[in-house]
Amino acid sequence: MTLALVLFIAVVVFVWRAVKVVPQQSAFVRERLGRYHDTLTPGLTVIIPFIDRIAYRHNLREIPLDVPSQVCITRDNTQLKVDGILYFQVTDPQRASYGSSDYVLAITQLAQTTLRSVIGRMELDKTFEERDEINRAVVAALDEAAFNWGVKVLRYEIKDLVPPQDILQAMQAQITAEREKRALIAASEGRKQEQINLATGAREAAIQQSEGEMQAAINLSQGEKLAAINKAQGEAEALRLVAAATGDAIERVARAIGSEGGLEAVNFKVAEQYVAAFGQLARENNTLILPANVADVGGLVATALKVVRSADANARA
Template sequence: MILTFIFLAAIVVFICMAFKVVPQQEVYIVERLGRYHATLEAGLNFIIPIIDRVAYKHTLKEIPLDVPSQVCITRDNTQLTVDGIIYFQVTDPKLASYGSSNFVVAITQLAQTTLRSVIGRMELDKTFEERDDINRTVVASLDEAAVSWGVKVLRYEIKDLVPPQEILRSMQAQITAEREKRARIAQSEGIKQEQINLAAGQREAEIQKSQGEAQASINESQGAKVAQINRAEGEAEALRLVAQATAEAIRQVAAAVKEPGGTEAVNLKVAEQYVDAFAKLAKTNNTLIMPANVADIGSLVSAGMSIIKGQNTTIVK
């Protein structure tokens, strides 16, 4: 009974050892009698216990590997403390098991040496500006060497570039000076643009003012010209109307003289005006000028009538 129980237990243990369940995205390397035999992929697999054994286990996932910080010397003899991170993936489990005793250590050491070599060919300022180029160079170098280890290096990223404190202070001072310089340049450009704008505005204002004054002068001269023309036309029209009125009056007087009794009326009017003129002259002047024949008013009237008759004759003609 005991032997049977032991036998059954041995069978159970054998079966448990014979079947291997491999998780997803993992592989097992099986050795038979110390030599590589097979690669077990995800799922249920069968091996021969005691003869076969799982020698290595690998994950096929992308693995991030932290590269320890190290001191690198740049081309201009400046020390930099650099650390980074590598992303790699096992592509050939057999090579990963037998290509290197420890591919993780190999990748880490190669990344450090490659990084020191790349930074040693650059100046300090370039290391900050060309981090992408450094990353690509390290990845290319690691990927070339990692082929024989069954590993694919996907990316390398520099996490920190830390120069000495003295360099940091000098860089900070340089950055501060550069920013102050840019601020002064920007301020001067602003002042310059302001002056340009003010000058342009003043010039435009002067141009507008001069144009306005010129237009006002033109309008004023045109207005004065128009006023002069209107005034001259008005005066001419007034003279013309006066002349027409005078001519009409003369024609009416001439017509009245020709009518019966017209001559006697004219003689009476001339005599009245003659007497009235001498009366006014006596009132306004101390010296009175008298004609030689002042007593002969009839002769004066006859002379005036002869003049009127002559004018009438001329008008009739």
């Protein structure tokens, strides 16, 4: 019974040491009698107990590595505290096992020295502007060296750049001055644009006013011209109407003279107007204009009638 139990325990131990399960995204390095034999891939694998052993276990996933912060000196002799993070992946388990005693420490130290070298070639202002360039330079240097360690450096990112406190204050003062300068420039540009807009508005207003005055003068002159034309046409029409009326009156007088009793009426009218005219002159003027023979009123009337008869005869002829 004791022997069977011992055999059972021995079998269990043998199976336990012989059967190995490799997880996904992992690699086990097997040594046989102290020498590298092969690399076990994910899955169930049987090894020879006491002859084979799993010497190294590697994680094949991407691994983030925090690079300790360090003080770097820039090209213009300014101290700069730099903190970064590194991402790498084991690509060759055999090299990762035998290429370096501690590839994580090796990568960390190489990242720090490379970063100091890259920043030492830059001025302080450039270190803030050229972060991507710094990251690429560190990755290129690490990737070349890490090949012998079976490691692939994927990327490096600077987490923080901290200059000394006095440099920070100087930078803050510079930024404040630059912002004040931009504010003054913006204000002056605004005033300049305002003056330009006011001048442009005044010019356009003057142009509009002059154009309006010119149009008003044109309309006024045209109105005066039309008024003068209308007045002239009205006066001409009035003269034509007066002439027509006068002609009509003369024609009617001529017809009246030629009718029965017309001549006697003319004689009476002429004598009446003659006497009235002399009476009016006597009332309104101190000086009288009298004919040579004042008493011969009948002769004057006869002379006037003779003129009337002559005009009537010419009209009938």
